[in-house]
Amino acid sequence: NTWLDHCSKTKPNGKKPPAEEKKQYLEPEFTKIRVVDFDLKELVVLPREIDLNEWLASNTTTFFNLINLQYSTISEFCTGDTCQPLHSCAMTSCSSIMFVRGKKTKCTAPQYVDFVMSLCQKLVTDEEIFPTKYGKEFPNSFESLVKKICRYLFHVLAHLYWAHFKETVALDLQGHLNTLYAHFIVFVREFNLVDPKETCIMDDLSEILCTPAPPPAPAPAPSTPASAPSPSSQNHVTER
Numbered sequence: 001n002t003w004l005d006h007c008s009k010t011k012p013n014g015k016k017p018p019a020e021e022k023k024q025y026l027e028p029e030f031t032k033i034r035v036v037d038f039d040l041k042e043l044v045v046l047p048r049e050i051d052l053n054e055w056l057a058s059n060t061t062t063f064f065n066l067i068n069l070q071y072s073t074i075s076e077f078c079t080g081d082t083c084q085p086l087h088s089c090a091m092t093s094c095s096s097i098m099f100v101r102g103k104k105t106k107c108t109a110p111q112y113v114d115f116v117m118s119l120c121q122k123l124v125t126d127e128e129i130f131p132t133k134y135g136k137e138f139p140n141s142f143e144s145l146v147k148k149i150c151r152y153l154f155h156v157l158a159h160l161y162w163a164h165f166k167e168t169v170a171l172d173l174q175g176h177l178n179t180l181y182a183h184f185i186v187f188v189r190e191f192n193l194v195d196p197k198e199t200c201i202m203d204d205l206s207e208i209l210c211t212p213a214p215p216p217a218p219a220p221a222p223s224t225p226a227s228a229p230s231p232s233s234q235n236h237v238t239e240r
């Protein structure tokens with residue numbers, strides 16, 4: 001099964017294909033491993049008295065750095081030989097048809113990751129786009145650039161799961177990856193930064209990881225669903 005096959009079977013409305021190949025990263029053995037276990041939603045909501053753009057900027061920069069770091073742990077395994085063009089092409093055609101301005105560039109996954117991560121780095125370190133100096137204004141294009149960065153970061157995260165989960169497990173970094181992924185997904189959902197049509201390819205994992213973990217012991221007390229992110233509200237995203 002290729003990524004493309006998977007995607008063509010997965011409907012953007014969240015309906016699951018009837019039968020799926022076994023994905024190692026979905027096994028409970030791995031999804032239960034997390035570095036931290038608390039409601040991620042609390043971490044991502046805009047704190048009072050903090051400017052929205054400031055909040056988006058600092059979080060986006062942090063995610064870029066963390067995902068870059070996570071990718072670097074397996075980058076030696078991500079080669080033109082192991083990660084064939086099929087991976088990146090499927091990744092691009094499935095996640096975004098307009099990817100690279102409609103140019104269907106054939107490249108290997110490492111070339112793709114290198115391309116998007118260099119671009120992200122250029123953006124997050126550009127003082128005109130991500131101003132760090134006090135009083136400096138954010139550009140009008142700020143929100144759309146943040147969305148672009150988040151879309152690329154999602155592609156890289158998805159590639160880590162699709163092509164490098166074994167190596168991540170071998171390095172015992174799957175807990176970090178899961179935590180990073182869950183935090184990222186909850187963040188982009190909170191601010192509608194990535195089209196759900198793009199993230200749908202990973203919905204099965206998102207569902208498992210982004211739901212607050214159940215209490216350790218089965219308690220008879222009534223549950224409090226109010227604190228859980230509602231799946232229905234997450235899917236209704238207005239894209240401009």
Ligand SMILES: [Zn+2]
Nearest residue numbers: 078083109163
């Ligand atoms: Zn790779």
